[in-house]
Amino acid sequence: MSxxxxxxxxCIDLKEMLPYEARDVRELLEVIGRVPIESLFxxxxxxxxxxxxxxxxYPNDFAHWTGLAMGDQRLAERLAAIDPFESRSLEQMRExxxxxxSDHLQHFPAASPSARAEPFRFFQxxxxxxxxxxxxxxxxxxxDALAEVDLSALFFHLIEARYRLSRGRGDFAEWVADALExxxxAERLAAIDPxxxxxxxxxxxxxxxxxxxxDEGSR
Amino acid sequence: xxxxxxxxxxxxxxxxxxRGAVDLLLRLSERLKGRRLVNVSGSRYRGLTSExxxxxxxxxxxxxxxxxxxxxxxxxxxxxxxxxxxxxxTGTEQVITDAMVGRLRDVCAENARRLRLEADxxxxxxxxxxxxxxxxxGESRWLWRCHDDLSSPQxxxxxxxxxxxxxxxxxxxxxxxxAAPLSVPRFVIYPSVDPLSERNRDMSRAEQAQHLDRLHVxxxxxxxxxxxxxxxxxxxxxxxxxxxxxxKHHDVRLVLAGPAPGGGGGxxxxxxxxxxxxxxxxxxxxxxxxxxxxxxxxxRGAAIVIHKPLTVGFGIDVAAAMWKGKPVVGSLAGxxxxxxxxxxxxxxxxxxxxxAFRIRHLLGNPELIGRMGAAGREHIRRNFLITRHLGDYxxxxxxxxK
Numbered sequence: 001m002s003x004x005x006x007x008x009x010x011c012i013d014l015k016e017m018l019p020y021e022a023r024d025v026r027e028l029l030e031v032i033g034r035v036p037i038e039s040l041f042x043x044x045x046x047x048x049x050x051x052x053x054x055x056x057x058y059p060n061d062f063a064h065w066t067g068l069a070m071g072d073q074r075l076a077e078r079l080a081a082i083d084p085f086e087s088r089s090l091e092q093m094r095e096x097x098x099x100x101x102s103d104h105l106q107h108f109p110a111a112s113p114s115a116r117a118e119p120f121r122f123f124q125x126x127x128x129x130x131x132x133x134x135x136x137x138x139x140x141x142x143x144d145a146l147a148e149v150d151l152s153a154l155f156f157h158l159i160e161a162r163y164r165l166s167r168g169r170g171d172f173a174e175w176v177a178d179a180l181e182x183x184x185x186a187e188r189l190a191a192i193d194p195x196x197x198x199x200x201x202x203x204x205x206x207x208x209x210x211x212x213x214x215d216e217g218s219r
Numbered sequence: 220x221x222x223x224x225x226x227x228x229x230x231x232x233x234x235x236x237x238r239g240a241v242d243l244l245l246r247l248s249e250r251l252k253g254r255r256l257v258n259v260s261g262s263r264y265r266g267l268t269s270e271x272x273x274x275x276x277x278x279x280x281x282x283x284x285x286x287x288x289x290x291x292x293x294x295x296x297x298x299x300x301x302x303x304x305x306x307x308x309t310g311t312e313q314v315i316t317d318a319m320v321g322r323l324r325d326v327c328a329e330n331a332r333r334l335r336l337e338a339d340x341x342x343x344x345x346x347x348x349x350x351x352x353x354x355x356x357g358e359s360r361w362l363w364r365c366h367d368d369l370s371s372p373q374x375x376x377x378x379x380x381x382x383x384x385x386x387x388x389x390x391x392x393x394x395x396x397x398a399a400p401l402s403v404p405r406f407v408i409y410p411s412v413d414p415l416s417e418r419n420r421d422m423s424r425a426e427q428a429q430h431l432d433r434l435h436v437x438x439x440x441x442x443x444x445x446x447x448x449x450x451x452x453x454x455x456x457x458x459x460x461x462x463x464x465x466x467k468h469h470d471v472r473l474v475l476a477g478p479a480p481g482g483g484g485g486x487x488x489x490x491x492x493x494x495x496x497x498x499x500x501x502x503x504x505x506x507x508x509x510x511x512x513x514x515x516x517x518x519r520g521a522a523i524v525i526h527k528p529l530t531v532g533f534g535i536d537v538a539a540a541m542w543k544g545k546p547v548v549g550s551l552a553g554x555x556x557x558x559x560x561x562x563x564x565x566x567x568x569x570x571x572x573x574x575a576f577r578i579r580h581l582l583g584n585p586e587l588i589g590r591m592g593a594a595g596r597e598h599i600r601r602n603f604l605i606t607r608h609l610g611d612y613x614x615x616x617x618x619x620x621k
Contacts, residue, residue, distance in 0.1 A: 010243045012614040017398055017405040050602065116551075121395045123407070128614040130247040132239060150239030 002179035005135040006171075008145055010152040011160065013049055013125045015042070020122040025070055025110040028062070028120055029101040037090045038124040044084040044093065045163050046125050048199060049155045059195060060084070062097065062120070069117045075104045083195050090163065127160060139180055139217070142172075143210035151199040158194055158202070172206070185213045229278050229609075235414040236606040244606065247613045248282035254616055255285040255338035261301055261347025263290050267366055267410060267535065268344045274413050274605055275612065284616070289334040291348045293326040301347040307373040308346055308380070315376050327351045339620040342612075343387070352386045360619045363387040366410070367532060368397040368553065388619065393533045394554045406615070409557065410535045411608035412542055412599065417511035419542055422519055430516035434476075436502055441522035442472035443578060446514055446536060449480045449488045449505075453528045454550070457571045459494050459501065461525070464575035466500070469582045476504040476517055518543045522588060523581055527574060528552050538603040541565070541595035546588055548577045558603065564595035 020035050022028035032040070043061035058064040058080045067076030078100050087093035132149045136142035146154075157171035168174050169190035177186035192205050233241045256279065260268050272288050279286035293301075300319045307313040331354030343351055344364045355361050363384055369392065372380075381401070384390055389404040398405050412419055431438055443462060447453040455475050462473040475495075480488050488505070495501035506513050518524060524540035526549040533554035537547050541558065547565035549555040559565045566577040581588050601607075 010239070012243070012247065012610045014611060014614050014618065015407045017392075017395055017407060019400070118396065123395075126614075126618055128247070128617045130243050130250075133242050133246055148239060150243045151237065152243065153239070 001137045002175075004175075004179045005137045006142055006145075006175045006179070008132040008134040008136075008149045008153045009129045009156050010132045010150040011127045011129050011156045012152065013046070013127050015123045015125055018122045018124055021119040022122075023117075023119045024113050025066065025072065025075065025101060025105065028066070029098060029105065031120075031122065032062070032094065032097050032101070035122050036124060037094065039122045040094055040097070041084075041090055041164060042123050042125040044082075045159050046155075048159060048194060049125075049152065065118075065120045069120070070110075070113055072104075072108075072110070074108065075101065078104060084163065085159075085193070085195050127156070129156060139176070139182065139185070139210065140214055142176070142180075143207060143214060146203065146210070147207055151203065154199050154203055154206075182213070185210070188213075228281055229606075231415055232604075232606050235600070236604060237600055240606050240610070244610055244613065245282070247610070247617065248279075248284060251613060251616050252283035253285060254340070254620055256287075256340045256342065256612075256616060257334075257336055257338040258286070258288045258342050258344060259291065259334065259336070259348045259351060260288070260344040261291050261298075266345075267532075268364075270413075270416075271411070271605070271608065272344070274416070275609060278609060279612070282613075284613075285338075287335065287338075289336070291327065291330040291334070291351070293330075293347075297322060297326045297347075304376065304380075305346050305367065307376045308369055309367045310371040310373070312373060313376075315373070320376075320379055324350050324353065328354055340616055342615075349380065350383055352383060355386070360388045361386070362615065362619070363390045364408075365390060365397070366393050368394075369399040370397055372399060391615075394557060396554075397533075408608070408611045409554065409603060410533050410538075411603050411605045412535060412538045413605045414542060418515050419539055420515065422515055427516045427519050430513060431520050434504055434513060434517070436474055436504070436517070436520065437472070438520070440470055440472055440500075441582070442474050442502075442520065443523050443525055444474045444476065444517055444521035444540075445525040445527065446476050446517060446540075447526070447528065449475075449477045449491060451487055452530050453477075455487070455491045456494050458525055458527055458574070459491070460571045461527075461574040461578065462501065464572065465578045465582065468579055471522070471582065472500040472502065474502045474504060474517060474521070476502075476506055476510075476514070478508070478510065479505050514539075515543075518545060521545055523548060523578055525574065525578070526550070526555060527568075528555075531555070534558070535603070538599050541592075542599045542603075544589075544592035544596045546581055546591035546595060548574050548581075558598075560594075560598060564591055564598050 018039055020031045022031045047060050058067055063076045063080035066072050082096050084093050132153050134145035134149050136145045161167040162170045173186040173190040177183045188209050194202055258272055276286050276288050300322055303313045307315055327350035331351050338359050340360050342362045342364055345366055352361050385403050390401055391406045391408050392398040393410055395407050445458050492503055495503055518540045524545045524547045526537050526547055528550055531553035537549055537555055537558040540547050547559050549559050549567050551567050556567050559567050561567055568574045
């Protein structure tokens with residue numbers, strides 16, 4: 001049992017439109033280079049907050065728009081491969097986005113979009129953290145609480161903590177390693193890939209892993 | 220005037236909201252207890268704004284937020300002017316005189332003296348009370364909640380009203396596509412459906428059958444449904460043509476249901492009835508006033524719901540159908556593409572032929588109807604229920620007030 005409980009926080013996000021938009025791939029390149037970094041977070045890592053468990057295609061908004069509104073599948077696939085969870089920082093991810101689009105445009109000059117194509121509108125997300133009322137002192141309590149909390153708690157502790165609040169491998173792995181002194185479990189939690197899936201699937205993977213760890217402990 | 224609002228408790232939504240969502244709202248509201256939120260609208264009864272406030276205000280109070288709902292009052296000329304201004308703001312050319320704008324200004328100033336607007340946050344809904352902000356005083360934060368599509372307002376009018384809109388601390392639009400350029404922060408908050416309302420509550424098969432029988436909708440074969448006003452903007456003739464293309468391959472019915480048309484709309488209804496001809500499998504249903512129960516039963520009874528307006532606001536009726544587990548074949552108008560995930564919860568289409576093709580595809584692969592319907596219901600549960608809407612309003616209160 002840990003002396004320091006894990007307190008689960010969820011969050012509610014509000015989307016604010018920024019005064020930037022792009023009507024074709026060239027404009028997208030230009031605007032990505034200068035929008036606030038918060039906006040890139042909103043359209044990549046934070047897209048997970050509302051990503052459906054359903055197979056909706058591309059994992060970030062840039063790839064989604066390029067593929068569907070611009071009809072440029074090749075670029076969409078390359079943008080989809082830029083994993084915000086692998087980039088060392090959001091600024092590095094910006095560089096990757098710019099480099100990818102620039103390289104693509106050198107080889108495949110952007111076709112004119114159709115008149116009906118919707119522009120890409122840039123947003124930023126304001127997150128309001130909210131206690132869920134759940135906390136845990138043991139691995140079992142942690143697993144049980146994780147099964148009950150609002151999905152936004154997974155976003156807050158895994159994505160927001162890691163990428164905007166710079167909290168190491170995310171709050172779950174850090175607490176399990178430090179407070180429960182289970183670096184083996186922490187290692188496995190940190191290795192769960194948040195990029196290709198929804199928060200529901202990420203919760204399922206956490207629960208499976210934690211249940212297995214509890215089973216190992218009881219043997 | 221503070222309207223009477225319906226009673227509802229947040230706990231009632233545990234059975235339908237996403238797991239953990241109600242607890243999150245309860246915790247957030249604890250932080251905000253005692254904050255004062257005043258909503259102001261131009262009507263108690265009409266439209267989406269009233270439906271939403273009717274539900275949200277009592278729940279907010281139940282949560283300890285000091286929420287109220289004020290309604291502006293003006294003479295019939297004021298109501299006529301606000302309707303004209305509303306049409307102009309959504310891009311239909313109107314004649315707007317300086318005297319009309321002056322009248323709006325005067326009536327709002329009169330209302331500002333009369334209404335109780337002392338609050339931490341004043342949320343002004345739609346165009347009728349827009350100019351109230353000219354009388355703002357004190358420390359309150361002011362928001363304009365614009366439900367309409369403001370992407371192409373009539374320029375002369377917008378030149379006058381844009382500086383007014385910019386006196387608010389922020390403006391909330393229902394869809395990014397509806398937003399006008401403004402120098403103040405612009406938020407996007409989608410509308411929502413109330414899963415416990417008469418329109419959306421659970422309904423047993425026996426009750427559905429009873430209502431469908433009363434409406435003379437036979438249950439011997441699947442039916443396609445479009446619910447909406449009998450107006451050309453909702454393309455009822457296009458829907459009939461799509462049905463005819465489908466009918467060559469599948470033995471289905473078409474039900475077109477809507478409220479009795481208002482002034483001048485009778486011609487369109489007559490056209491629809493003529494187009495339906497003597498096909499016994501097309502039912503044109505003029506629904507009784509406030510047909511919430513009837514629409515609920517029709518949507519639950521339908522195999523596929525069509526929503527094919529040429530122009531529309533957000534089109535939250537799509538979410539109401541999806542909540543009942545129905546795949547939707549919809550147009551690209553308004554907020555429909557935000558609700559229908561192409562190929563997952565239904566299809567968005569641009570043409571009559573496209574609608575017919577997608578409907579045929581669904582009828583030819585009936586397992587898809589169930590799968591897309593279930594996916595649609597989950598999509599609505601996560602993104603378009605009133606609990607999400609409540610969370611957005613609480614978050615605004617947390618972000619903008621201290």
